[in-house]
Amino acid sequence: MKLELMPLFWLALTLVAYGFSRWIYRRTGRYLLSPLILVPALLLAVAVPLNTAYAEYATDTHWLVLGPVTVAFAIPIWQQRQLLMRHWSALLLGMLAGSAASIGTSFGLAKALALDSSVTLSLVPRSITTPFAMPLAHDLGGVPELTAVFVMFTGVFGALLGGVLLKWLPLRSALARGALFGVGAHGAGVSRAHEVGGEEGSVAGLVMVLTGLLNLFAAPLLASLL
Numbered sequence: 253m254k255l256e257l258m259p260l261f262w263l264a265l266t267l268v269a270y271g272f273s274r275w276i277y278r279r280t281g282r283y284l285l286s287p288l289i290l291v292p293a294l295l296l297a298v299a300v301p302l303n304t305a306y307a308e309y310a311t312d313t314h315w316l317v318l319g320p321v322t323v324a325f326a327i328p329i330w331q332q333r334q335l336l337m338r339h340w341s342a343l344l345l346g347m348l349a350g351s352a353a354s355i356g357t358s359f360g361l362a363k364a365l366a367l368d369s370s371v372t373l374s375l376v377p378r379s380i381t382t383p384f385a386m387p388l389a390h391d392l393g394g395v396p397e398l399t400a401v402f403v404m405f406t407g408v409f410g411a412l413l414g415g416v417l418l419k420w421l422p423l424r425s426a427l428a429r430g431a432l433f434g435v436g437a438h439g440a441g442v443s444r445a446h447e448v449g450g451e452e453g454s455v456a457g458l459v460m461v462l463t464g465l466l467n468l469f470a471a472p473l474l475a476s477l478l
Contacts, residue, residue, distance in 0.1 A: 430455025
């Protein structure tokens with residue numbers, strides 16, 4: 253396939269995979285067949301035989317991702333501005349605690365397993381959404397592509413575990429339930445939170461964005477500490 257056709261090929265494949273996964277998820281309701289899991293699996297099944305690296309795929313489709321992601325991140329902040337003003341202290345405390353727990357456990361586990369420093373620093377931003385996590389990993393000295401993999405697995409398992417935790421934890425408010433998913437499972441958590449309730453999904457989206465921004469602003473401090 254000619255090089256100039258590759259961006260069009262990956263764009264078309266991504267859109268088709270997403271449309272197919274949404275269709276099958278709506279018919280089955282099985283989380284393992286959701287777009288978050290099925291789309292990367294389908295793309296990976298094609299990328300491996302073609303010897304296409306993630307960096308090449310990201311370059312070919314970056315214009316598809318960056319614009320919609322920027323708008324999508326701005327929308328929940330604007331829509332939930334009143335909630336943000338009312339509960340900013342509780343949200344900030346939750347984001348700080350969640351970020352500290354994620355970074356601390358990631359760094360501690362990596363050190364306990366004697367992982368390479370680049371792998372360790374790639375693992376640290378695993379609990380923030382990919383568009384924030386990859387630049388943060390780069391600033392810290394990690395491998396952004398590896399971070400993207402850690403983020404995906406964290407989101408999938410976090411969304412699954414979050415559903416279980418809601419049955420056991422006495423979280424009665426939509427604010428608390430949404431924040432649980434937004435801090436712990438980023439994009440996958442937002443999707444799962446929307447299944448719980450509309451307000452929970454909105455809160456999760458807001459918290460996910462703000463947590464990502466908080467971690468980016470804290471990048472110089474993290475770099476000096478790690």
